[in-house]
Amino acid sequence: MVRPLLALLAVLALAGCKPSQNQGGMGAPAEAPQPQASAGPSPADLPECRRRFRMVTDRPLSLDDFSNLAAASSVSTVRMGTDRLTLSYRAFDYEDHPDDGAWNGVGVVYARGDQAGAPVVGGVIWASDVEIGSSGGYALELRADELYLTLTPNDADPPARCRGSYVVKLDTDGVLYADGVKVGTLQ
Amino acid sequence: MRGLFIGLAISAVAGPAVAAAACGDVLRLDKAPAIKVEDVARLGAEEFKDAGGDYYLSVAPFRSAERPERDGWRALAIIKAGERGLSVEDLGGILWTKRPDQFGDKPLRLEATATKARATTMPRAPLAGCPKGFSIEIDSEGFVMIDGAKWKRVGGPW
Numbered sequence: 001m002v003r004p005l006l007a008l009l010a011v012l013a014l015a016g017c018k019p020s021q022n023q024g025g026m027g028a029p030a031e032a033p034q035p036q037a038s039a040g041p042s043p044a045d046l047p048e049c050r051r052r053f054r055m056v057t058d059r060p061l062s063l064d065d066f067s068n069l070a071a072a073s074s075v076s077t078v079r080m081g082t083d084r085l086t087l088s089y090r091a092f093d094y095e096d097h098p099d100d101g102a103w104n105g106v107g108v109v110y111a112r113g114d115q116a117g118a119p120v121v122g123g124v125i126w127a128s129d130v131e132i133g134s135s136g137g138y139a140l141e142l143r144a145d146e147l148y149l150t151l152t153p154n155d156a157d158p159p160a161r162c163r164g165s166y167v168v169k170l171d172t173d174g175v176l177y178a179d180g181v182k183v184g185t186l187q
Numbered sequence: 188m189r190g191l192f193i194g195l196a197i198s199a200v201a202g203p204a205v206a207a208a209a210c211g212d213v214l215r216l217d218k219a220p221a222i223k224v225e226d227v228a229r230l231g232a233e234e235f236k237d238a239g240g241d242y243y244l245s246v247a248p249f250r251s252a253e254r255p256e257r258d259g260w261r262a263l264a265i266i267k268a269g270e271r272g273l274s275v276e277d278l279g280g281i282l283w284t285k286r287p288d289q290f291g292d293k294p295l296r297l298e299a300t301a302t303k304a305r306a307t308t309m310p311r312a313p314l315a316g317c318p319k320g321f322s323i324e325i326d327s328e329g330f331v332m333i334d335g336a337k338w339k340r341v342g343g344p345w
Contacts, residue, residue, distance in 0.1 A: 060221035067267055067277040069227070090227065096274045110228045116252035120225040 046163040049153050052130045053106070053166035055178040057123035061098075061108070068093040069108060075140040075147050079172055084114040085186065087147035087170045089140060094133070102128045107138070109149055111170045113186055121176045121184035125151065130162065145172050210317035213285045214308065215260065216333065220281040226262065229253045231292065233265075236299035239327025241271045242341060244297065244304035251292045261287035263294040266306060268325040268341060275342030278331050282321060286314055302327045 061069075074088040091107040092098065098105035103126040110122025132138075133154035141148045149168040169177045174186035226249075233247035248264040249255060255262040260283035269277035284290065289310040297306045308320035324332045329341040337345060 057224070060223050061227070063218075063220055063222070063265070063267065063279055064276045066222050066227070066265060067269060071233075088228065108224055108227055110224050112228050116250065118253075120228040122224045122228065124224065 043163050046161055049130060049162035049164050050166045050179050052153070052162060053125060053127045053151065053179065054103070055109070055123040055125050055168070055183060057121075057183060059124050061124070065092075065098045065105065068096045068098075073138075073140055075142050077142055077145050077147055077172070079113075079174065085111065085147065085170060085174060086114065087111045087140065087149060087168070089138060089149050091132075091138065098124075100126065104128070106132055106151065109168050111147070111174070111176045111186060113174075119186050121186055123178070123183065125166075125168075125178075127151075127153075127166075146170065210314075210319075210321065210334070213314050213317050214321045215283045216266070216280045216321065216323075217283060218278075218280040220265070222265065222281070223255070226255045229255060230265065234297050236297050236304040238268075238299060238304035238325045239302045240329065241273070242269070242304075242325050242327060242329050243271060244268050244299070244306055244323070244325050246295050246297050246306050248292065248294055251287075251290065251294075254287055257283075260285060263287070263290055263308075266295075266323055268323065268331045270329060270341050273342065278325075278339055278341055279323070282308075286310070289314060 069090040069092060072088045072090045074086050076084050076086040079085050087109070088111075089107055089109050092105045106125045106127045108122065108124055110120050112118050112120045130153040132151065137152050137154055139148075139150045139152075141150070147170040150165045151167075152165040153162060166179055168179075168183075170186075171177070176183040176185070229249050230247045231250050233245055235243050235245045237243050245267045246264050247267075249262050263282045263284050265281055266279040267277040268279050269275070282295070284294075289312065290308070291311070294308060295306045296309050298304070303324055303326040305322060305324040307322040310320060314320060319334070322334055324335075325341065329343070330345065331338045331341065339345060
């Protein structure tokens with residue numbers, strides 16, 4: 001009865017003394033890096049970035065919010081051979097932006113025609129638990145006559161690990177979509 | 188009949204009825220504006236002037252053909268007085284007018300010296316009851332004046 005108990009205690013003691021490969025810690029001997037089977041979850045296992053964004057169409061900006069907007073970047077296309085449609089984006093300052101609880105203001109996006117007084121459709125884009133980065137992490141593109149704003153988190157920052165992007169699209173009928181959901185139509 | 192002649196004579200002497208408006212009836216700075224995304228889409232190019240130190244004044248005029256309208260007022264411009272590089276709140280707001288017909292694409296003149304920057308309305312003709320118009324000024328210490336009177340200091344007490 002005593003011998004098996006002693007053997008069990010010896011095994012437990014050995015297991016407890018073994019330095020942890022991940023924790024190291026003060027005073028732990030330096031170890032050569034060990035090859036690892038995986039550095040983390042595979043890209044397919046990461047959550048989708050698009051779910052960490054939202055667009056709010058009816059939230060006005062304060063003067064301070066407006067002050068923190070960068071100059072507009074825009075991309076345009078011609079609809080029906082006459083009317084020019086433009087999708088514009090103004091990013092908030094990377095370090096000084098509005099916040100609403102866990103949500104941080106990322107930028108303002110809007111679409112409009114080129115006639116004076118033309119309707120405008122757009123909103124404020126918010127993100128939670130993603131790092132966009134000081135470069136803004138956005139792209140404005142014209143693809144097959146449609147206009148796209150793509151926001152891609154900086155995946156070098158661990159909290160932002162997610163896959164894919166958040167996409168705002170203005171189609172040739174003047175319909176604005178945010179993450180596939182219709183936001184409004186330019187009449 | 189005699190009354191009609193008397194009435195016509197008075198009208199001829201007085202000219203068209205023009206209300207003697209005070210500045211507050213024709214120009215108004217909303218210092219805590221709610222700026223809609225649609226408003227942002229209707230802005231023209233923003234102009235900046237250094238006021239000395241790290242302070243600046245900027246004017247972002249709305250395009251004259253599509254100025255936002257609220258309660259009978261038309262927005263002329265978003266005005267900001269601020270300090271570069273620090274996260275202090277800018278001062279300023281949206282300047283509204285009841286006489287948009289008196290303003291062109293550049294409703295304010297923005298000027299600067301080595302120690303201050305100033306924006307002044309530029310109506311086509313002096314506004315009735317408000318001949319001096321509206322002005323805002325910031326100096327190299329961050330002190331902001333409106334129509335020549337002390338208002339606030341950017342980032343701190345006056």
